[in-house]
Amino acid sequence: MNNVTRPRILVVGAGFAGVDCVRRLERKLAPDEADVTLVTPVGYQLYLPLLPQVASGVLTPQSIAVSLRRSKKYRTRIIPGGAIGVDLKAKVCVIRTITDETVNERYDYLVLAPGSVTRTFDIPGLTEHAFGMKTLAEAAYIRDHVISQLDLADASHDPAERASRLQFVVVGGGYAGTETAACLQRLTHAALKRYPRLDPGLIKWHLIDIAPKLMPELGDKLGRSAQEILRRRGIDISLGVSVDKATPHEVTFTDGRVVPTRTLIWTAGVVASPLIATLGAETVHGRLAVSAEMRVPRHDGVFALGDAAAVPDEAKEEADAVCPPTAQHAMRQGKRVADNVIATLRGEPLRPYVHHDLGLVVDLGGKDAVSKPLGIELRGLPAQAVARGYHWSALRTNVAKTRVMTNWLLNAVAGDDFVRTGFQSRRAPRLKDFEHTNAYMTPEEVRAHVEEHGGEAALG
Template identity: 35%
Template structure:
């Protein structure tokens, strides 16, 4: 979000007019809609991220975490990876930290589940799922094998459905190299508290998706909650209890808590309150000079809705467009003009359900199967930042037409120092052999 805004500012303002500074704890921007394909091995993980220093050549990139914003004095406090906290003075500030996973106080969730919002989580899940296949194929214990081959996804929105569908597709392909395992032994469980899944694509396409996933042998639990997962023992609100080696949490998002470290006005959901121009406003509608926000962490009115209290949904379709409009608006204000309200009518939604499978609703029309899958790829390709990323992603897709996907786990990536630490640990001293003297028994 911040990167897209900076890209637009670079085009609208010269270096003589403004210095653009981007502060982010990661040195890259992640295009999240492609995380499921990166996890499934359809796209190289490196091609899902855009390095900020390479993309924003006319901006100053600071790799650091924001630990406070005093907008009254127009100072941002940032913590670099090393060294003390820095103070950065500014004239205009854009708060676009995005969102984080919205979790619940469920026993065992923190210790046993993984989210699906970052490239690190996507890479981890890919390696973990393949490692579970290795573990299952290497044991004769039926309980251990059943646990390893049970994969639970909590949340029936885009992230949960696409992640589960893509990873199941990958695991199904991988089974050809595991003669010890059968397709029927894998258990893929979706847990959704609501009555339906994928509400963004409409009820009809949501029902279609349910039928497609059931046809692939997946276990869908609607109107069901996760009550506990201590030590991997999954307890559902419908009374079912079973062990699972993989638990993925994708049940919603919430505004990044970094917004709580600012003196900017927030709504009841922790988002910065904004006008349609994306200028920050107070509760009475007064514009806060020099402050802007957009994306998942901003409460921006949706001007296409009949209800004036409705705000733009936290999705990529709005975020990318808001960023472009926000960059333009800041440039207009710098040049002494009035900013333009953001208005975008939601054109529809697309979802991938694995290789060559999808569901979409665009301009009121439904698309399924290969057509929906192609629409999914075409739309997101048009939104991936920079020509460099687009070419690399297309190259990955093209190669996949002729080469089988790689299904090897690189689990050592997640603990690379273990082997070295063991090698560097002094071996225990060998026990010294002691001489045993045989005592003769004397009988008197």
């Protein structure tokens, strides 16, 4: 039985938005003022922008996964599991714990920061045969997979098989796709000296996107610079093109080309977590509609932010502008939501979220980068310094900063050992296996579960 009388604040999601919200709540709330609970399936905050460098072996997985339990002052209760439904009327969140129990957690204030999942389309074979680049496991697995293709091609006596294993397709011309293709192409290029039997001409990387421009947010000049860098490296860039169908051994493009390949990496955007669809609340292009203070309309005490919420961008003149799903916004939204939750608790006025974008950084590996800090266009080493400096400063702990800096220096001096761990070597998981998008309830299932089980609290 739960005898706690203090207000219960439930935060869903341990990404940039959720963790920054929790940290702010801990700093500004008195210990007896409210109880804070965090729901997350993993015990760490992942620094997503550096995933391509994990996939390419520049960084170790541990270096960008910041433990939530490391801080000695951390007093937030953590529920290891995923929120799979919310009944806003009953003020109950349905959670599937890591022990596979489905439990109800009551709240007085709810902060929804479940993030996003990879956006897919109804393309034959896509979810069965493509890899994503959204989780730490996916990045580590892709590295293993790419090195495995080099090993298998080196061992193969079939020219057709060897050629297909040495072709790689990345879909998505945004930051994630461009950096993934750039970093992994450097990995395979550097590996060639270790595989003398392989013909360098057989290794081909394809970067495709349905949009007419690569990373249009960078502007025409920097976008063209990025394309020139990638094309000089031998990466084939096709714009206005997507995937028509995929099989285990080939990918068919919408322009009719068929590419024999065992590697399809899908990074064509993100959509809000499926949790949002369980709420029965208003959405904007799949993201939860919220006010400038990040409150969910008609639901007192419910806030939403980050990738899953359509937060109005008050810094722009357009009336319907919403903040893009970036770490830069999520971190700052987390702090403002925490302040607004506390203001609600104390009966004080809420403040809207306003942030002027600081710019964009794209790390293409090695000495190559393009950046646009505060509107200033940079290329090469200056851009690389800005890109890595920004990422390094955004890491939350000194331990993480030390690990990342050490990894960067070690990779620059010693290069890669091209070691694969071999984990999950007997099974070939793809995009559909990593993000568990089929785990969520429908709104009807949420209501039925809450009515049947009441408001028992999850164990923590």
